[in-house]
Amino acid sequence: MEKDDSPIFRYLYSNHRPKRHLEFGTWQGQGVVYCLEESEATVWTINLPFGEKKEQDRAAYSYNREQIPQIQKWLERIGIIPKAVQSTDSVGFIGRLYLEAGLGNRVNQIYCDSREWDHSAFQPGFFDSALIDGSHKAEVVISDTQKAFELVRPGGLIMWHDFCPPVMEKFEVVKGVTSALVNNWEFLNQEVSPLFWINPSWILAGIRK
Template identity: 25%
Template sequence: MANFLNNLRLYFGVCRRVGSTLTVGMLDEKRRNNLLALYNHYENKDSQQDVTPIDPFILPKTDVFELFGNDNAQYEGVYECGFGHTTEFELKVISNLVKKFDPNSIFEIGTFQGRTTLNMALNTKSNAVITTLDLPSEGLSSTAMEIEEGEIRYVKKDVSGERFIGHPMAQKITQVFGDSATYSFANYQNTIDLAFIDGSHAYEYVINDSKKILSTMRPGGLIIWHDYTNWEGVWTALNELYLSDSRFKNIKHIGGTSIAILQV
């Protein structure tokens, strides 16, 4: 039943996007190019020629040299990574971005063990405030939207934020709990300098979280997404935002990582 509903949602989602691309979307050069790529893809397939798969990672690329050059950040637990974590390189990239942007306020969606939260805290000034939102295990059965099967294990845990609890950096960190789809961001409007979106990787959640976080950002602030190249829900949502919502037209993918960024 869940599979049938997922397929139905996928079908209507695709219809909606194709419909908009074939009407007002035709005014947009990037969308026309995407349509052409799709047309060529099926043409090639139909004529039994060699098919080059369409690269779903359409976001323009940037790189660490363009963004910050040398490594100036501090780290802790950078090598202790596994499922659900940023890689060593990604954690270093995020830490350097935090160092460079020197934010007063950070908002993270998706605390997990708090490894990235801790490293963001290590790279901020002493009066910075880092708020990190996590879905508590007991909220798993009542999320407003469906989360991915593969991420249930990151929600089910005894302690959220174990990497920073009891650490001196914890004085900068405020933990909040809830479902990002129903959590009220009203008190954060226009207050956040840097946000890290790494909660549910389901398409609807990434769209929800991205739009909600955008409403909290100060002009010039930086949004960071994790897992652009790892989860289909993330790349589908970010590609769509990039192509169809002008507020996201400057999103970039950092080469060699699964990180996407937007300076607002």
């Protein structure tokens, strides 16, 4: 996302110009930064407070060797003791990048499982755009998609990350998202039109009917 899909997201935000944007899956907030820097939007973004786990309770998201100096600097700044393996999608790291950029005043960070998120306070059509980039499990992808359909206005932009049919067998995250959407293709087309994959990116996008 940070290298190949970044200019596409920036282009979409700079042209759509959302005022209110919804994002499923914050992680460190890179996607949120794209939206904030390319528009005047206020962003609502959702993430599990303690991150995703793999088998044997291992962190699903950590950092690579090149990021260690930057990560350690951030940990010192917020007063967290470094660990050998640090979960980068848990409290303390969630939204780190939009906070470092000084953009936190335009973000409403929500900590919960998106399937349990009570969105009744938002009227239908409240949001101008939404990005679904949270859990890669099929049932969560569809749950987040249904919520986005309820909350994004007609003419609004809805995007899914990690959709790329040619490589779905190579990457587990792509397989989960792509299979979930392909298996519900008729349902998607009832709610968004046109619906298009930006080849060869990992982005699927559509305009809310």
